[in-house]
Amino acid sequence: MTFFDVITRGLTRRPVRTGLTLLGISVGIAAVVALIGLSRGLVTSWTAGLKKRGTDIVVNNMRGSLTPKPFPASTRDRIAHLPGVAATCMILVDLMSIENAELMIVSGREWGCFGWENLKLVSGRMPNDQNERAVVLGTTAAEILKKKVGDTVQIETKELSVVGIVNGGAFVENGSVILSLPVLQQITGDHDQISAIDVRVTPGTDQARIQRLRAEMD
Secondary structure, eight states: OOHHHHHHHHHHHSHHHHHHHHHHHHHHHHHHHHHHHHHHHHHHHHHHHHHHTTOSEEEEOOTTSSSOOOEETTHHHHHHTSTTEEEEEEEEEEEEEETTEEEEEEEEEOTTSGGGTTOEEEEEOOOSSTTSOEEEEEHHHHHHHTOOTTOEEEETTEEEEEEEEEEOSSHHHHTEEEEEHHHHHHHHTOTTEESEEEEEEOTTOOHHHHHHHHHHHO
16 A cells, blocks of 8 residues: 555545545635735736826835835935935824624825816815814725715714715725824824825936935835
C-alpha cells in the first residue's frame, strides 16, 4: 500500500468530515479572493477620486488597512510650508454603516479647500459653513440611501440634513457621504485628527521634484 492509498482511504472513510473540510477550505479561499478584489477595487476607485480632486500627492497612514489611520492634524503645518507645495486639503475618511447601508464612505473635508471644487451640484446646495450639521451626497450614495435634498441622514448618533446631491466625477466620490471636517471630527470623536492630506504642487513642478517631495513628507 502506497502513502497515497493511505491518504485516499482516510478521506473516503469519513466522507462527511472530508466534505466539511473541503467546504471550509473553499469558503476561506473565496473570502480571501473577495477581500483582495475589494481592496484592489477600492484602491482603483480611490486613485480616480484623487485625480478628480486634482491631488498630486496624498499623505496618509494606511498600515495595510482599507482606510487610512488617523494622525494629528498638525502634520499639515510641516507639509504646507515645503517648497513646491501650492495647496493642501485635510481629510478625515472612514467606512461606516449608515442607516440601511452596511458600508459607506464618509468623507470629512477641510472647509474651503480644493477637495470641494470637483463636486458639481445636481440639486440643492453646499453647506453654508464648516459648522452646519449638513451633508452632501454623491449621486450613487443618494440612490443607495434613498435620500433627496431636505431629508436627514443619521451618522452614528447624529442626524444631519441632506442639503445637496453632487456628481464628483468618480465612483468613489459619487459613493460618498461628504461633510465638513470639523462636523465629522465631532461626531466620531477624532478631535484634531485627520486621515489624509491631499497636496497640490506648484504648476510646472517636474516629476523628479514631486518624488523628492513625497520623500520629504514621509
